[in-house]
Amino acid sequence: MQCVREARRKGRRGGFVGQAYRELPPFGGMPAYTTSAMIRFMQNRVPQTDYNALAARIKAWGKALGFQAVGISDTHLDAAEAHLLQWLADGHHGAMDYMAKHGAKRARPAELVPGTLRIVSVRMDYYPQHAKDTHEVLADGSRAFISRYALGRDYHKVLRNRLEKLARQIRDEIECQCRVYTDSAPVLEVELAQKARLGWRGKHTLLLSREQGSWFFLGEIYIDLPLPVDVPQDNHCGTCNACMTICPTQAITAPYQLDARRCISYLTIELKDSIPVELRPLIGNRVYGCDDCQLVCPWNRFAQKTTEPDFAVRNGLDDASLAELFAWDETTFHSRLAGSAIHRIGYEQWLRNIAVALGNAPATPEVLAALRTRSQHPSGLVREHVEWALQRHSIG
Numbered sequence: 001m002q003c004v005r006e007a008r009r010k011g012r013r014g015g016f017v018g019q020a021y022r023e024l025p026p027f028g029g030m031p032a033y034t035t036s037a038m039i040r041f042m043q044n045r046v047p048q049t050d051y052n053a054l055a056a057r058i059k060a061w062g063k064a065l066g067f068q069a070v071g072i073s074d075t076h077l078d079a080a081e082a083h084l085l086q087w088l089a090d091g092h093h094g095a096m097d098y099m100a101k102h103g104a105k106r107a108r109p110a111e112l113v114p115g116t117l118r119i120v121s122v123r124m125d126y127y128p129q130h131a132k133d134t135h136e137v138l139a140d141g142s143r144a145f146i147s148r149y150a151l152g153r154d155y156h157k158v159l160r161n162r163l164e165k166l167a168r169q170i171r172d173e174i175e176c177q178c179r180v181y182t183d184s185a186p187v188l189e190v191e192l193a194q195k196a197r198l199g200w201r202g203k204h205t206l207l208l209s210r211e212q213g214s215w216f217f218l219g220e221i222y223i224d225l226p227l228p229v230d231v232p233q234d235n236h237c238g239t240c241n242a243c244m245t246i247c248p249t250q251a252i253t254a255p256y257q258l259d260a261r262r263c264i265s266y267l268t269i270e271l272k273d274s275i276p277v278e279l280r281p282l283i284g285n286r287v288y289g290c291d292d293c294q295l296v297c298p299w300n301r302f303a304q305k306t307t308e309p310d311f312a313v314r315n316g317l318d319d320a321s322l323a324e325l326f327a328w329d330e331t332t333f334h335s336r337l338a339g340s341a342i343h344r345i346g347y348e349q350w351l352r353n354i355a356v357a358l359g360n361a362p363a364t365p366e367v368l369a370a371l372r373t374r375s376q377h378p379s380g381l382v383r384e385h386v387e388w389a390l391q392r393h394s395i396g
C-alpha cells in the first residue's frame, strides 16, 4: 500500500500523465488490482508510460492484423446492465441459459477479469466476396438461405487467433494482463464496441458503422492498463425503422429491443428442441440464421466485402438446394461442415431446420420426395418436423 501512496504522491507533483493518475487506487480502499498492475506500480513504471502513444500503437497493430477498426472503452456499463437484467426478467433469452447464468457479471468486466481497467474492442468484416445474391436465394423457396456470416470458416477461431496475436504484441511492449474474447464469455460485446467508437447500436440491436454497415464480427481484449478511452459515435438511425418492419417474425419488439424467442437466428441456431409451430411458416427458407434486418438497412449499402480467405464461401453453401442438403448423411454433414460455425448445431438440428424450410417450399415432386426419405428418421425431433412439413403440403 505504501508504494501506491508514494506513486500517488508523485502523481500530484506532476510525475504522471493525467490518465494514469486517475486510475490509481483510492486511499480508502484497494480495488482488485492484478499482480501485473501492482508490479508496474512497484517498479514505478507507470510514470514512464505514454499511454496515448501506446493506444495509438495498439490500434495500428490491430489494423495490421486485419481488424478494420480498433477502439478503447472503460468498464462502466450501468445503463446496459439495467436493460440486460430487464431482458432476462422478461424471459427474452428463451432457452439460452448461458445468458442468464452469469447475471450482472456480463455487464461488469472487472468481475469477469479482476483488475480490468479498459477493453480494447475490434471489428472484422465478414460479408464474403462472390456469394450468390441474397435476394435471389431468399426469393427461391427451393433453395437454402444461410446467414452471410456462416458461409466460410468459423469466425470464433479466426478472430481468437488474431486477438491472441494482438495481445502478445501488447505484452511484448509492456507488462500487463490481457484476456481475449469473441462471443466466448459473458461479455456485452455490442455495448463495449459502441463505447469504443466502433459504431452505434442500430434499432435491430446490432452495431453498425457508416463505413461498413453491420456486416462485421466483434472481439475484445480485457486489459489492466489505464489507456485513454474513445468517445462514442452519434446514432445515425434517425427516423428509419426498416429493420423492425421487415423482420419476418416481428422479433424486434421496440427500438433496441429484441425478443430472441421470436428471432429466426435463435430458432435455427440456439433452440435445440421443437420450433414453435406458429413460427415455422415465417422462417421461409432460412436454414441457419437470418440476415433480413441487416439486408434492409440503408447503411449496409456502404459495406465493403471482406478479403479474408477464411470467410470465403465454402461448399457452395450460398446457393444450395434444400433437397440436396437434406440428402446429406451424417458423415457428409461432418466432413462438409468441419471448421464451420454451422457444425456446432449438429446433424439432427440441421435436418430439423431443413425440414421446416422444405415445408415452406413449393410442393414440387423433388421437395416431397426429399421429405418422404426422412419420415422414418430415428430422431423424434426430425420426424416431427418432417410430419409437419408433409401436412403443410397436405400430405400426412
Ligand code: B12
Binding pocket: 079, 080, 081, 083, 084, 087, 096, 099, 147, 148, 149, 182, 183, 184, 185, 186, 187, 188, 189, 190, 191, 204, 205, 206, 207, 208, 214, 215, 216, 217, 218, 219, 255, 256, 257, 258, 260, 263, 265, 266, 269, 270, 288, 289, 290, 291, 293
Ligand atoms: C445472445 C446473442 C444472440 C441472440 C440474441 C440477440 C440479442 N440482440 O440479444 C440471437 C441468437 C437472437 C442472436 C442473433 C444474431 N446475432 Co448474436 N449474439 C448474441 C450474444 C452472444 C449476446 C448478445 C447479448 O448480450 N444480448 C443481451 C441483450 C440484453 O442485449 P441486446 O439485445 O443487445 O440489448 C441491449 C441494448 O439493446 C440495450 N437496450 C435494451 N433495451 C433498450 C431500450 C432502450 C430504450 C435503449 C436505448 C437500449 C436498450 O441494452 C441491452 C444491453 O446492452 C452476442 C455476443 C456477445 N457476447 O455480446 C452475439 C452478437 C451480438 N451476435 C452477432 C450476430 C452477427 C448475430 C446475427 C446477425 C447472426 C445471424 N445472422 O443470424 C443475429 C442478429 C439478430 C439481431 N437482430 O440481434 C454479433 C453482432 C455483430 C454486430 N455487428 O453487432 C455478436 C456481437 C457476436 C460477435 N462476436 O460478433 N444473437
Ligand code: SF4
Binding pocket: 204, 246, 247, 248, 249, 250, 251, 252, 258, 262, 263, 264, 265, 289, 290, 291, 292, 293, 294
Ligand atoms: S435476424 Fe431475422 S428474425 Fe432476427 S431480428 Fe433480424 S430480421 Fe428478425
Ligand code: SF4
Binding pocket: 202, 203, 204, 208, 236, 237, 238, 240, 241, 242, 243, 244, 293, 296, 297, 298, 299
Ligand atoms: S434499418 Fe434503419 S433503424 Fe434499423 S439499424 Fe438500419 S438505419 Fe437503424
